[in-house]
Amino acid sequence: xxxxxxxxxxxxxxxxxxxxxxxxxxxxxxxxxxxxxxxxxxxxxxxxxxxxxxxxxxxxxxxxxxxxxxxxxxxxxxxxxxxxxxxxxxxxxxxxxxxxxxxxxxxxxxxxxxxxxxxxxxxxxxxxxxxxxxxxxxxxxxxxxxxxxxxxxxxxxxxxxxxxxxxxxxxxxxxxxxxxxxxxxxxxxxxxxxxxxxxxxxxxxxxxxxxxxxxxxxxxxxxxxxxxxxxxxxxxxxxxxxxxxx
Ligand SMILES: Nc1ncnc2c1ncn2[C@@H]1O[C@H](COP(=O)(O)OP(=O)(O)OP(=O)(O)O)[C@@H](O)[C@H]1O
Ligand SMILES: [Mg+2]
Numbered sequence: 001x002x003x004x005x006x007x008x009x010x011x012x013x014x015x016x017x018x019x020x021x022x023x024x025x026x027x028x029x030x031x032x033x034x035x036x037x038x039x040x041x042x043x044x045x046x047x048x049x050x051x052x053x054x055x056x057x058x059x060x061x062x063x064x065x066x067x068x069x070x071x072x073x074x075x076x077x078x079x080x081x082x083x084x085x086x087x088x089x090x091x092x093x094x095x096x097x098x099x100x101x102x103x104x105x106x107x108x109x110x111x112x113x114x115x116x117x118x119x120x121x122x123x124x125x126x127x128x129x130x131x132x133x134x135x136x137x138x139x140x141x142x143x144x145x146x147x148x149x150x151x152x153x154x155x156x157x158x159x160x161x162x163x164x165x166x167x168x169x170x171x172x173x174x175x176x177x178x179x180x181x182x183x184x185x186x187x188x189x190x191x192x193x194x195x196x197x198x199x200x201x202x203x204x205x206x207x208x209x210x211x212x213x214x215x216x217x218x219x220x221x222x223x224x225x226x227x228x229x230x231x232x233x234x235x236x237x238x239x240x241x242x243x244x245x246x
Contacts, residue, residue, distance in 0.1 A: 003030040005064075006160055006191050007052070012061035012071070013215075014047050021047040023215040024061065029160070034182070034192045036206030036223065040235055044215040045195045046088060049162050052193075053085045054078040065160065079108055084158035088165050088195075090149035092137035099124055099133045101148055105155030116155075123151045127181065143174045147181070154185065161185065163194045167201050179204055199227070211235065 007029040014022045022044040029035050039045050050056045052063055054075040063071045070078050084105070092101050102120035103113075110116055124133050127147045132140065137148060146166055153161060166182070167175040179201055186192055196202045202209060202223065209226050211219040213235040219226045226232055 003032055005029065006031045006066060007193075008062075008064040009048075009052070010062045010064070012048070012051055012058045012063060014044075014051060014056065014059055020215050022051065022212075025212070025215070025217055026061075027210050027217060027220060029191055029193060031159075031191055032186070032189065033207045034186055034194060034205050036202040036209035037193060037195045037212065038202060038209055038226075038232075039212035043212040043235075045212055046164060047215075048212065049085060049164055049193075049195065052078075053083060053162060076108070079156055079158075082157070082159035083162065084153035084156045084160075085162035086146075086149045086153050086164055086166060088168070090145045092140070092145055092148055094136065094138040096137055097134050098129055098137055098140065098148055098151075101137045102151045102155045105152040108156040119157075120151075120155055123155045126154070126184075127151050143170055143178075146170070146178070150181070150185075154190075158190060160191045160193070163192060163196075165195055165197065167196065167198050175201055203227070 005028050009025060009027050011024045011026050012022060013024050025048060037045050051058045054073050058071045061071065062069045065081060065083060070081065099117065099120045102123050103116045106116035106119040124130055127150065129144060129147055132144060140148060167178050170178060175198060182192065182205055194205060206223050208221065209223045210217060211226060211232050218235060219229050219232050
């Protein structure tokens, strides 16, 4: 049985000066799935994210979220509709505690400080950051900052979560912990689009993967099939590697 489509990206493009960062990209996401977005450095992954989240405008195309075209909407409107994102570089608000940082996300859903704090405390516990709740966010380890970044996004109560390189710089143990955490997020009923360079993480998490190369979609399918496709190997490792391994 196919699940309803939560996101339909139809021919979106973005050009920066002479660089076609994303080129008529189309893909869809089903409710409840974890979709991995792969591609070499500069392939356009973050640009695609930014267009979905409304951080940058699309030059062409449509982005339908639960049937509604959100291309051109402002980021806060998109967030309120149910799309949250984490940033590739996480910069918490210094001078604010862990809970207060997560409250920033919760204020998308409520104007009440009391309610925002209660929501943030739940999220902080979910992340296992309970013991650090009152710590200044700037004093967290890099990995705990990543979790905090996820927490700020979760506190907006998204239906769709866009995650950009959540295990960058993490130790193998931390990466495993993050994988388990992402699964628990999905178990909450949240659909997830994840950009990640660490293959083990992508392969372990994704129900399906799509691959970008020079802004174009070059593959879409089950993780194990896609990573063995000659054009995907070529994009990642170069022509000679692809020839030797297919
Ligand atoms: N604001 C910008 N202005 C100019 N060029 C940009 C801008 N943002 C991205 N680009 C260019 O667009 C292309 C795609 O960049 P993007 O950051 O989307 O790639 P990416 O797949 O996320 O790469 P990485 O894996 O390194 O994070 C690159 O050539 C990049 O230099
Ligand atoms: Mg990027």
